Amino acid sequence: MAHIPDDDWTAVAEAAHAVVREAKAAGVWIHGGGVHQQRASIVGTDGVVSDGPWPEVKAVVGGFSIIQVATREAALDWAAKIAVACRCAQEVRVLMDDPEV
Numbered sequence: 348m349a350h351i352p353d354d355d356w357t358a359v360a361e362a363a364h365a366v367v368r369e370a371k372a373a374g375v376w377i378h379g380g381g382v383h384q385q386r387a388s389i390v391g392t393d394g395v396v397s398d399g400p401w402p403e404v405k406a407v408v409g410g411f412s413i414i415q416v417a418t419r420e421a422a423l424d425w426a427a428k429i430a431v432a433c434r435c436a437q438e439v440r441v442l443m444d445d446p447e448v
Contacts, residue, residue: 348409348435362432370414379412
């Protein structure tokens, strides 16, 4: 998101929050938030914690949104709204259902 001028961050935040409010009003919002830093911690099966991989400069995750919609097309429509608000492309993934729910 380095292409966004410093003076525009307030407008980006306001636009992003407007999309979140819209998603909540539509009943599709589950959870979301910004990512504080790019470093991950990896916890092994033995409980040992180590610094995780650092992403390539081009592969930065700034945040995430989890929505629940009926179709992929609906997910893509919401991703488009978020992309416009955040001024950057969005990655869309499908989460697996919990078989115990």
